[in-house]
Amino acid sequence: MRKGLNFRDFDWLLFGIALAIAGMGIVEIYSTTAQTPLASQFQKQVYWIILGCILTLVMSQIDYRLILEHVPWLYLGSVGLLAAILFVGPRVAGTHRWLQIGGFTLQVSELVKLVIILGVAALFAERRNNAVTWGELLKLGLLAGVPGLLVALEPDLGTALTYVPIVAVGAFLAGVERRQIVTLGIAGALILPIGWHFLRPYQRARLEAFIHPKQDVQGSSYQVTQTKIAIGSGGLWGRGLGNGTQSQLGFIPVSHADAIFAAFAEERGFVGTLFVFLLYLALLLRLLDAAQTTADRAGCFVLVGFATVLFFQVAVNVGMMIGWFPITGIPLPLMSEGGSSVLFIFVGLGFAMSVKMQRFVNF
Numbered sequence: 001m002r003k004g005l006n007f008r009d010f011d012w013l014l015f016g017i018a019l020a021i022a023g024m025g026i027v028e029i030y031s032t033t034a035q036t037p038l039a040s041q042f043q044k045q046v047y048w049i050i051l052g053c054i055l056t057l058v059m060s061q062i063d064y065r066l067i068l069e070h071v072p073w074l075y076l077g078s079v080g081l082l083a084a085i086l087f088v089g090p091r092v093a094g095t096h097r098w099l100q101i102g103g104f105t106l107q108v109s110e111l112v113k114l115v116i117i118l119g120v121a122a123l124f125a126e127r128r129n130n131a132v133t134w135g136e137l138l139k140l141g142l143l144a145g146v147p148g149l150l151v152a153l154e155p156d157l158g159t160a161l162t163y164v165p166i167v168a169v170g171a172f173l174a175g176v177e178r179r180q181i182v183t184l185g186i187a188g189a190l191i192l193p194i195g196w197h198f199l200r201p202y203q204r205a206r207l208e209a210f211i212h213p214k215q216d217v218q219g220s221s222y223q224v225t226q227t228k229i230a231i232g233s234g235g236l237w238g239r240g241l242g243n244g245t246q247s248q249l250g251f252i253p254v255s256h257a258d259a260i261f262a263a264f265a266e267e268r269g270f271v272g273t274l275f276v277f278l279l280y281l282a283l284l285l286r287l288l289d290a291a292q293t294t295a296d297r298a299g300c301f302v303l304v305g306f307a308t309v310l311f312f313q314v315a316v317n318v319g320m321m322i323g324w325f326p327i328t329g330i331p332l333p334l335m336s337e338g339g340s341s342v343l344f345i346f347v348g349l350g351f352a353m354s355v356k357m358q359r360f361v362n363f
Helices: 012-033 041-060 064-068 071-088 108-124 134-152 157-161 163-174 178-196 201-211 222-233 260-291 297-321 339-360
Strands: 099-101 104-106
Touching (some): 012 041, 012 260, 012 339, 041 339, 064 339, 071 134, 108 134, 108 157, 108 163, 108 297, 108 339, 134 178, 157 163, 163 297, 222 260, 222 297, 260 297
Antiparallel strands (some): 099 104
16 A cells, blocks of 8 residues: 555646646636626636545545445445436436535536446456457446436436447457447447437437438527537637627527537637647547556556546537537536536546556555
8 A cells, every 4th residue: 555645656747738628618617607697607617626636636645446346336326326316316407417415416427437437447457358258248238338327317318428438448448359349239220219219309309400400500400500600700719708709699508518619619719729629639648648557457447448438528529519419418528617527537537647656656
């Protein structure tokens, strides 16, 4: 065990990159809400980020292997909380997604991502087979499928979808065979038509808007139409902080949350968005570089799993804003307003720091 606090090998560069992205998010949240009843949202975001920073420092001092030993209990606890929220969680905008803790609400489904990442790492930590077995694939399916189903029932299909790439990349790293991929792909294609009948009306409308974007520009296609206008109007240098017409005049729904990329692109332009993309790229490359030098397989799975879900969320969120993906409730990591999302990322960074720092610890 490590004795006392040790930040000598703490990756301050990785931490600084995350803070830089979060800082730009705070500025944009302030810009888009300053003239609205939500003007205090940026302050709440600051508090969440401060709490997240503290959790990163704390988690970096905990041996991640000790936490991996308790993954079964963490998983059962997470599933239990998700099930309880469906019955006793506060109903907000027709959904049951949050756990009420005093004056705060916590979206448990965000933190479940970490549990799934740790579950994948624990599953493949000690295996030495050359290929993934069907039994292990079944365990992966249950690992993501059970909480994913509960989250989809909240309903929050967007967050449920973020669980899929975690287990998919985990299976790839573990050595899934081509015939297994083909079989699963065919099974998924057969299930998709059945899944259509279980979608809510608004979810179907979003898919239809994605397929036929010009069919209902004042209805189901309204949001993506406005976000594309905002991004295009930003030009090279942007309209300037607080001068974005689409975001400031309220044409972009939730411009401080899921649609913050469109608001940022309008005010900061191509140059600003390119800078943000480079920061995200640096964050991901830093995580993947650390994954190549971990002390064990489990640490590699933790780092790659965390990098995977961050990449997925950035790609899908930006893709939604430019019409490449259907609109879903997936926030832009570190920039979109939301305490639960912020905590997930900073706690994840804490795990990443722990993995990196364990390379230099003698047991």
